[in-house]
Amino acid sequence: MHNNNLIYNRANNLLLILVFCFPFIIVIGSAAINIATVLISIITIHTIFKKEKKFFFENKLLILFFCFFLFIVLNAVFHYQSFGLLMKSIGNFRYLLLTIGVLFVLEKANKKQITYFININLILIILICFDIIYQFLFYKNIFGFIPGMCSPDLSNCTRFSGVFEDELIAGAYIGQIGLLVFFLKMNLNFEKSNYLILGLFLLFFSTIIITGERNAFLIFILTVFFIFIFLKKIKYIFYMSILLLSIFAVFIQIDLSVKKRFFNFSSFTNSYLSSNNNFMHIIKNNPWVYHYEAATELFLEKPILGHGLKSFRVKCAKTSIEKKLLENRIYYKDYRACSTHPHNYLLELLSEQGIFGGLFYISIILLVLFNIYKIIKKNNRKNRYILCTCIGSLILAIVFPLKPSGSFLTTFNAAILFYIFGFFIFYQKEIK
Numbered sequence: 001m002h003n004n005n006l007i008y009n010r011a012n013n014l015l016l017i018l019v020f021c022f023p024f025i026i027v028i029g030s031a032a033i034n035i036a037t038v039l040i041s042i043i044t045i046h047t048i049f050k051k052e053k054k055f056f057f058e059n060k061l062l063i064l065f066f067c068f069f070l071f072i073v074l075n076a077v078f079h080y081q082s083f084g085l086l087m088k089s090i091g092n093f094r095y096l097l098l099t100i101g102v103l104f105v106l107e108k109a110n111k112k113q114i115t116y117f118i119n120i121n122l123i124l125i126i127l128i129c130f131d132i133i134y135q136f137l138f139y140k141n142i143f144g145f146i147p148g149m150c151s152p153d154l155s156n157c158t159r160f161s162g163v164f165e166d167e168l169i170a171g172a173y174i175g176q177i178g179l180l181v182f183f184l185k186m187n188l189n190f191e192k193s194n195y196l197i198l199g200l201f202l203l204f205f206s207t208i209i210i211t212g213e214r215n216a217f218l219i220f221i222l223t224v225f226f227i228f229i230f231l232k233k234i235k236y237i238f239y240m241s242i243l244l245l246s247i248f249a250v251f252i253q254i255d256l257s258v259k260k261r262f263f264n265f266s267s268f269t270n271s272y273l274s275s276n277n278n279f280m281h282i283i284k285n286n287p288w289v290y291h292y293e294a295a296t297e298l299f300l301e302k303p304i305l306g307h308g309l310k311s312f313r314v315k316c317a318k319t320s321i322e323k324k325l326l327e328n329r330i331y332y333k334d335y336r337a338c339s340t341h342p343h344n345y346l347l348e349l350l351s352e353q354g355i356f357g358g359l360f361y362i363s364i365i366l367l368v369l370f371n372i373y374k375i376i377k378k379n380n381r382k383n384r385y386i387l388c389t390c391i392g393s394l395i396l397a398i399v400f401p402l403k404p405s406g407s408f409l410t411t412f413n414a415a416i417l418f419y420i421f422g423f424f425i426f427y428q429k430e431i432k
Contacts, residue, residue, distance in 0.1 A: 012108065015043045019105040020117040022419055023177050024124055027163060030411045037415060041097035047104055061367055061425060065096045065418075068360040072309060075353055079308030089309050092409055095418040102422025103429075118184045125178045126200075129207040132162040132170055136210045149212075159212045169412055171213025175220050176398060176416050178204050180423060183390040205244060209251050215404055219397045226393035230372055231386065287335045288343055288404055293321040295342035298351040306354035309409075313340045315351075341407035345399060348408055361399070368395050371428055384427055391424045 018025070018036050025036045069092045076089035106114070135141040139157065145165045147157035161170040182204060186197055208216045221244065228237045297319045298307055307315050316322055316338035325332045342348050349357035372392040375385055398417055406413050 011043045011046060012104075015040060015047070015101055016105050016109065016113070018043075019102050019422075020109075020113075020121075022415075023121045023181065026173065026177065026412070026416065027124075027128070029167070033411050033415050037094040037098050040101040041094045044097045044101040044104060048100070059425060059429075061364070061371070061421065062096070062100065064360065064363055064367060065099065065421075068364075069093050069096055071356060071360065072353060075305055075357075076309050078305060079311070081308055081311070085309050092414070095409075095414045098415065099418045099422040099425065102419060103426050106423070106426040114184075115188060118181060118188060121177075121181045122185055122200075125174065125181055126203070128162055128170065129174065129178075129203050132160050132207050132210055135162050136160050160210050168211075168213065171208045171211035171216030172219075172406075172412070172416075174204050174211070175208050175213075175216035175223075176394065176420065179220070179223060179394050180391065180420050183387055183394070184423075186390070187384070187387040202247065206247060206251070209248060215406070218400075218403050219394075222397035222400055222403070223390075223394045226396055227390055230376060230389045230393060285332065285335070287337075287339075290321055290325060290335055290337035291339055291342040292344060292347055294319045294337035295344070295347035295351040297321060299347070299354070302354060304354045304356070306350065306352045306357060309352060311352050312342055312348065313338070343404045343406070344401070345405045345408045346401040361401070365396065365399055365401070368392055368399075368424075371424075372396075375428060384430055388424065388427045391420065391427065395420060395424060 018040050022036065025032045069089075072092055073086075073089045076086050080086065109117075131141045135145070135147055140146050141162045143163065145162070148159035148161060148166060148168050150157035159168045161168050164170045164173070182197075182200055185200070189197060205220055208220055224240055224244070225237060228234065228240065294316045295312065298312065298315055301307075319337060322337040325335055325337055342351060346358060346361055349361050353360075372389055375388045375392070378385070395417070398420075408414065
């Protein structure tokens with residue numbers, strides 16, 4: 001009995017370390033994330049059976065996640081493409097267990113431990129930001145990593161990722177993990193109106209612009225917008241819009257790479273004026289629209305269950321839009337409809353998991369909205385109410401169905417999203 005308790009305590013200490021160090025683990029790379037999530041899953045399963053935790057069955061989000069991942073497994077069996085893909089579908093359960101693992105840790109952690117977690121990870125994210133700024137100024141970071149998407153002579157680069165090297169995900173990291181830690185820090189300093197919070201906010205936003213990641217930029221903007229909507233601070237949307245747009249405008253004016261990456265009005269206008277095509281043709285003639293057309297075409301072929309996990313990259317070649325682009329390469333500027341994913345979470349799930357996958361995704365969004373509504377109604381603990389609203393707004397911005405995105409179940413994207421869900425569910429439970 002003593003040995004069992006010793007193993008249990010050590011396992012829980014390891015779980016705490018893994019969860020609190022997870023932002024650093026993400027920086028190391030996908031292999032480290034996979035190892036960490038597997039370890040967290042094993043310890044979490046052991047804890048569930050050891051302590052007979054029953055709250056899992058009381059939380060609608062956790063039940064929905066379980067049903068969602070179970071459906072993906074059953075659909076993988078139905079479509080059976082390969083043993084490897086079947087194992088990947090089962091492996092997706094580790095993201096659910098990551099969420100539960102975060103819950104277990106936050107339930108047991110004391111205020112001092114959580115404060116250490118917030119401050120240490122905040123320092124990490126600040127260092128990552130300054131490293132990206134250094135790379136932006138000198139075209140190499142402190143480790144000598146060069147930027148991405150550069151001209152042959154490195155005179156013009158449009159993507160800056162710092163310590164992430166050739167993985168162009170720095171903006172996504174700051175826009176998701178960075179904002180999570182920022183909200184937790186803001187909660188610690190809730191009673192103090194100081195310049196640290198504003199400074200961090202502007203540092204994160206400016207760094208995201210520098211990285212050149214448009215999706216991260218949209219997540220940041222949408223998060224801020226949702227927060228003010230939920231908190232009924234409508235007038236602040238105007239003030240914040242002026243502030244963020246002013247910062248954005250300064251970057252566009254002082255640096256050509258930012259202007260090229262985000263928006264180049266003059267080149268767009270010249271393209272429109274010199275073209276025989278109408279305005280809508282220019283808007284539609286881009287690779288994202290073609291990805292969406294291919295995904296829609298695949299969904300309409302098999303609307304109920306889709307084509308199966310990771311099928312877009314395989315089935316896309318047979319779509320009519322891809323064939324049309326290949327037959328008229330010059331006219332369509334060598335754009336392709338095919339990629340590893342359709343660059344939209346909802347369309348990816350619709351094309352690969354059918355209407356059921358899409359309904360699960362929409363249900364997640366609706367449940368988060370419903371939980372935020374309940375949190376706002378129970379705003380008797382003002383700081384926790386604002387924290388939950390902020391984290392919920394971040395989740396909604398990440399899964400917002402009308403913006404471009406990566407692939408939903410890649411290691412990086414899914415691990416971050418379900419890690420954040422753990423904090424949202426925990427603080428939501430505290431308010432109850």
